[in-house]
Amino acid sequence: MTENVDLTLANFIVNTDYSMIPQRVVEIAKKSLLDTLGVMLAGSTLGEGCKEFAKLAGEWGKGDCTVVGFGIKTSPPLAAFANGSMAHALDYEEAHDGALVHPSAQSLPTLFAISEAVGGISGEDFIAALILGNELTVRLGLALACNPLELGWYPPPILGGIGATAAGCKILELSEREVLSALSLALCQTSCSAEIIHSPKSIIRAVRDAFPAMAGVTSVMLANNGITGFERPITGNGGFFKMYADGNYQPAVLTKDLGKTFEYADVSLKAWPSCRGTHSLIQAAIALVEENPLKGEEIENVHLVVGPVNRMLCEPLESKREPKTNIDAKFSLPFTVATALVNKRVGLDSFFEEKLIDEEILDLARRVTYEIKASYKPTEGLIAIKTKNGKVYSKRVNSNELYGSPSNPLTEECLINKFIECSKYSALRINEDALKEVIELVLNIEKVEDVRAITSNLQAVKMP
Numbered sequence: 001m002t003e004n005v006d007l008t009l010a011n012f013i014v015n016t017d018y019s020m021i022p023q024r025v026v027e028i029a030k031k032s033l034l035d036t037l038g039v040m041l042a043g044s045t046l047g048e049g050c051k052e053f054a055k056l057a058g059e060w061g062k063g064d065c066t067v068v069g070f071g072i073k074t075s076p077p078l079a080a081f082a083n084g085s086m087a088h089a090l091d092y093e094e095a096h097d098g099a100l101v102h103p104s105a106q107s108l109p110t111l112f113a114i115s116e117a118v119g120g121i122s123g124e125d126f127i128a129a130l131i132l133g134n135e136l137t138v139r140l141g142l143a144l145a146c147n148p149l150e151l152g153w154y155p156p157p158i159l160g161g162i163g164a165t166a167a168g169c170k171i172l173e174l175s176e177r178e179v180l181s182a183l184s185l186a187l188c189q190t191s192c193s194a195e196i197i198h199s200p201k202s203i204i205r206a207v208r209d210a211f212p213a214m215a216g217v218t219s220v221m222l223a224n225n226g227i228t229g230f231e232r233p234i235t236g237n238g239g240f241f242k243m244y245a246d247g248n249y250q251p252a253v254l255t256k257d258l259g260k261t262f263e264y265a266d267v268s269l270k271a272w273p274s275c276r277g278t279h280s281l282i283q284a285a286i287a288l289v290e291e292n293p294l295k296g297e298e299i300e301n302v303h304l305v306v307g308p309v310n311r312m313l314c315e316p317l318e319s320k321r322e323p324k325t326n327i328d329a330k331f332s333l334p335f336t337v338a339t340a341l342v343n344k345r346v347g348l349d350s351f352f353e354e355k356l357i358d359e360e361i362l363d364l365a366r367r368v369t370y371e372i373k374a375s376y377k378p379t380e381g382l383i384a385i386k387t388k389n390g391k392v393y394s395k396r397v398n399s400n401e402l403y404g405s406p407s408n409p410l411t412e413e414c415l416i417n418k419f420i421e422c423s424k425y426s427a428l429r430i431n432e433d434a435l436k437e438v439i440e441l442v443l444n445i446e447k448v449e450d451v452r453a454i455t456s457n458l459q460a461v462k463m464p
Contacts, residue, residue: 044069047089084213099141106160123448133167161212184229
């Protein structure tokens with residue numbers, strides 16, 4: 001099985017079409033697509049560094065591919081580059097809680113760039129490619145038997161770069177051997193240093209998916225033009241798992257019930273624009289202040305209990321209590337929990353520059369402590385608030401209770417409202433009727449003859 005895993009995965013990408021994918025999975029993917037598009041629109045103005053990526057894309061390339069939220073047209077790789085920078089910039093897009101990845105953040109920019117470049121891609125083919133690429137990303141993450149962070153790698157963009165490439169291969173209808181070649185080429189370009197979690201002043205963590213998205217487009221186009229790659233880019237002696245996990249992986253996870261069970265279907269959509277690991281504590285904090293008359297000045301301390309993966313959201317504690325950048329604040333449990341307690345909400349505006357210096361929030365964040373419990377998953381946590389008069393209020397949120405998860409999903413109404421709210425921050429002021437048309441097209445994408453109808457509506461400028 002191990003020796004044939006790479007070819008089995010390539011066969012899955014090549015030979016699975018829209019009609020073979022369960023409708024439930026298609027519906028989930030459509031929601032993910034709309035969700036990611038909205039987040040990209042908001043990222044055009046709120047995402048630190050995104051404007052610079054878009055500017056370079058416009059200056060360096062010529063073509064028919066859209067930079068979402070800006071109205072810029074450029075070449076396929078550079079469109080994916082710019083759109084990829086926005087897809088995770090707000091940390092508000094979908095997440096797979098088991099694999100710890102954000103699959104559409106890489107695959108969607110890649111797919112839109114290739115689809116606009118070749119034209120005539122139907123909605124059915126587009127959504128099938130998105131699902132297949134994302135399925136590979138998720139299975140790669142689930143198959144890891146060690147934490148690449150400990151080896152110096154940051155996994156989400158690396159894993160997603162492979163999946164994005166597979167998605168692009170599907171759009172161009174490449175053969176099994178061409179898929180393996182494209183994955184080989186992606187392997188030669190996709191990387192992300194774990195140093196980003198130790199560098200709170202850096203914004204690379206926000207724009208990181210620009211690089212795997214561009215690599216996906218480049219790899220697919222090169223393979224389509226006959227560049228030959230490796231026979232085993234995933235499981236070979238120098239393949240993906242050897243490079244990033246020192247060979248520690250579970251081959252069976254990659255192929256078990258492949259094409260029958262779609263692991264990607266367990267994706268979660270985010271209710272709050274911050275790292276998924278902060279969500280259980282945000283949910284618990286909001287519930288406590290809604291149920292009890294708690295005020296910041298009455299709180300003596302806030303104690304959090306989290307799992308080992310979420311240690312990075314608490315350390316180094318002093319800088320997490322006073323984050324200096326938008327993206328570092330989103331990866332801070334002290335800051336996000338304090339924000340939830342003070343404002344009874346966490347929204348896009350919670351990470352504006354003035355909020356990073358809000359003394360009421362920072363004062364409460366300085367009173368946040370934490371402990372790590374090995375039994376806690378990344379998507380669960382406990383908060384205990386001790387008041388100055390000695391009362392203790394506590395709440396734990398488990399994974400199956402977490403809002404936005406498969407067991408407690410966002411409603412379609414909430415999803416549409418999130419998209420509309422995000423679109424208000426687009427650098428290009430988009431016509432409201434065009435936005436409604438985008439929603440209609442995406443949620444009924446199987447009826448769309450050419451997905452360029454979606455991107456063309458995203459360029460309909462709102463009249464004064």
